[in-house]
Amino acid sequence: MDGMIRCSANYVPLSPISFLERSAIVYRDRLSIVYGNVRYTWRQTLERCTKLACSITQLGISRGDVVAVLAPNIPAMYELHFAVPMSGAVLCTLNIRHDSAMVSVLLKHSEAKFFFVDHQFLHIAQGAIDILSKTRVDVPLIVLIPESDQPTYNSNYNIDSFINFEYENLIDKGRLEFEVRRPKDELDPISLNYTSGTTSSPKGVVYSHRGAFLNSLATVLLNEMSSMPVYLWSVPMFHCNGWCLTWGVAAQGGTNVCLRNVTAKSIFDNVSQHKVTHMGGAPTVLNMIINAPTGDQRPLPNKVMVMTGAAPPPPEVLYKMERLGFNVVHSYGLTETYGPGTVCFWKPEWDSLPRDAQAKIKSRQGVHHLGLEELDIKDPLTMKSVPPDAKTIGEVMFRGNTVMNGYLKDLKATKEVFKGGWFRSGDLGVKHPDGYIELKDRSKDIIISGGENISTIEVEAVLFSHPAVLEAAVVGRPDDYWGETPCAFVKLKEGYSATVEDIIQFCRNRLPHYMAPTTVVFEDLPKTSTGKTQKYVLREKAKAMGSLSKKTSRL
Template sequence: MEELKARPANSSPLTPLGFLERAATVYGDCPSIIYNTTNFTWSQTHRRCLQVASSIVSLGIERGQVVSVVAPNIPAMYELQFAVPMSGAILNSINTRLDARTVSVLLRHGEPKLIFVDYLSRSLVLEALSFLPPNTPRPLLVLITDDDDDADHTHDSSPAVDFCSSYESLVERGDPEFKWVRPKSEWDPMILNYTSGTTSSPKGVVHCHRGIFIITIDSLIDWGVPGQPVYLWTLPMFHANGWSYPWGIAAVGGTNICLRKFDGPTIFGLLIKHGVTHLCGAPVVLNMLTNSPNNEPLQKPVQILTAGAPPPAAVLFRTEALGFVVSHGYGLTETAGLVVSCAWKPQWNRLPATERARLKARQGVRTIGLTEVDVVDAETGASVKRDGLTLGEVVLRGGCVMLGYLKDPVGTSKSMKEDGWFYTGDVAVMHPDGYLEIKDRSKDVIISGGENLSSVEVESVLYMHPAINEAAVVARPDEFWGETPCAFVSVKDGLTRKPTEKEIIEFCRAKLPRYMVPKTVVFKDELPKTSTGKIQKFVLREIAKAMGSRASRM
């Protein structure tokens, strides 16, 4: 068989962009995007993306240059997930909730030649650009207006003169017959995403066409997404490109229900109005649904995929009691989507609901698109015992792992070591059945009296308290123990009496080993979060540190 080899006919670069062409052929007259009163079909979406890609090229943007987008989950944001890479450029979606100085850091680092800006983010981007050094080349700006937005808002008064065009103008003047720029190699960069910065400064993660193709197909198979689902965009597309589902929903000809912002009542209303079948979100979205005033049990099951932080078993239990079917996974910006999932075993259906929720709170096993996953000792690199107790670092290898960090060879080499693993920085245990369970970020492990304790485990107990809405646990300096758990909590609205610090501590003491019980409880109206609902523990750590050392030996 030596004469058999790779040839042009079997070596076309893998890319998810072709999913849109197929959707236009197979599902051309079917709905692709619904947003308030705006409705597009897949043939229309395909044509609009080609027109925008054509116009991007006409603006002088070259293959391999970065194009940034600052927009919420509106139709233009969805289209740009295709249109930008179809022009040959690298797509960089920026968090709309960042402050101007942080955005300026990302712009200086990513060096975009063009930025698409939602009109409500206009002043944010202009202010961010004002922070750039005087001699820094200024990118072109395209303004995305929204005539179909029924939300209450005040139009930004920043001068439109700063913008070279409007988004719809690019659509109108673009060539619908444009031959989109296919990658020369499947390893060509396609995406630049910045990490959320929950534990450190954001890093620029670069993904190639091949990796995005693999994670997209993998995500559809693992979640069991059928043909033509109705998908509600509660997960920001600027967060790891919505875990690959912009391309995935095109692949299966689904309907994208876009929305600028949402809350519990809005979600429940859209579930009924559009017959939503699928949605994604961090555990904060589950918490939002279970605490919504109109959270009546569903008439039809709705699939929810949650990740981003370990979901407390109590929150999972409450969500599924409403009729949602929750799937739980794990991934990072560096993997472009979820690469570990709690694959469900049929025999678990016979267990009590509380036990099912406990099992589902585990992250699980590798998806079929990932080559290997393990939990290893940080010092020796050896696999930890499969006892559900021994802590180690999660390591991964597979085709959807990033190319590396932009302009950061040191950071790339530290995380992607010569032993062939990507080191995630997440701390976990491996259970006897081969399912892993995340216990913490490495920076969030609390070392109290020489014992390593998981803040996630303490948080899971706190979420069992009927009065607690949100909880996060970090280390507080302690003169005797070195560190002790400090709990930050918010309580539910409408309580006739709020619990005291002593009551919360006693509640935990009845359910946890003594060394894991919070020694301090701080009540907050709301805990600081990233745009995707992850609690910013580094902010809370600074607060706990500023509180000073505890002197008692409780």
């Protein structure tokens, strides 16, 4: 069409940086961050981030450089989500459960130029740097993040040896007049997230400014987050950038209640004190809440929306959360989809269903959010959609602007996972007649026993409904006759007891017999930092047990 112009008046690359700049005007004197005695307003947050971006730019950060951080959900961690992109760099948040060896691998792979380290994790960082120094790899500059209410050097740190800068000092030295380096193209990278590793080989997932902008707004909308929410940081910010709500809370001018340690007591205390409206948590966090000692519980000041994900929440857990006054929104996604990609959007007509039916529906992964284009369950070979019959299992696939740019330095893996023009999640699921999807398993988790597919998620849901069971995970145990049979790892609640026979019988009463576990092991479950059970560890254990026998009764 004639008469059109594209210029700075009508085109700006989408970026979450805009959220902060706007909130510093619209919500300027409202609290942006609360952490112990530390309080910042949105205007202060913009100022601090601008100065920090200025400092690291002056110290040599260029567009596209990686800045790594190892820190829990403290104010600095939040600020880095803006300051690093404002310097044109890419934020790489590392999992605080990693050991020095893993951290050194990721620093090397990402070629991080700066490494911000919370004082609590200095020893991990020091170990990683030691490893790197020995391998002649360029070592990043280390920035110490002291405890926020003690913003000074502490002589306990052995700063001479490997710390180059101190966090508050960098902020002090920055200039407010710094011209923010906006992305030149909205597909420029904003962050790098290493997958948390239910397998052992982490991949570097790259997010763009555009995707981050869109997923933030989509996540805000799926949480029904109106303006000025109070958000409790029980989800690690290093996990998909806090499910994109680091940026999303800025978009809505909310208050970020930071939290170093996530415990039931700290959750209840903060919810009560700051009138938290929204929070998030993997099922482990929900478990922590519903099993909190009475002394740690506080009455909720208002309805609290809890977005859960990472694993399908067992009906029992959902039910108990709602009884405590939490409103659980079940969302699903992967690191590759910027965290949340679907939501089990609740239909009002479901309110009148029996509690059990409600919980069952709520454990579905649901429908795609406004940032994605399509969600489907497909046959991974033919790419045909499975029928919406709630039975036919296929692979969960996504398509849209909130799917990653790719895996850093791994074009082969990127091509593989985008083959056919869809992102292949590796998760298996079914589609219900109403279009909602339900996960059945990771493709590698599913148990094939005597030619039958057994969804470990379904077996786990039954285990969770057992009154003595706190946590459960099911994997396949090799079997000479059946191929595999279900093996359950179970952690019991404190003060409860159960026998192997109890558990097996309980399952046989509620499931087709071939789906009931034939082996039950009582022990603590190995977890990733985001609360996912490390099934590959359990699979190794089950493998080591060997075949149960050729005579396993399935009847």
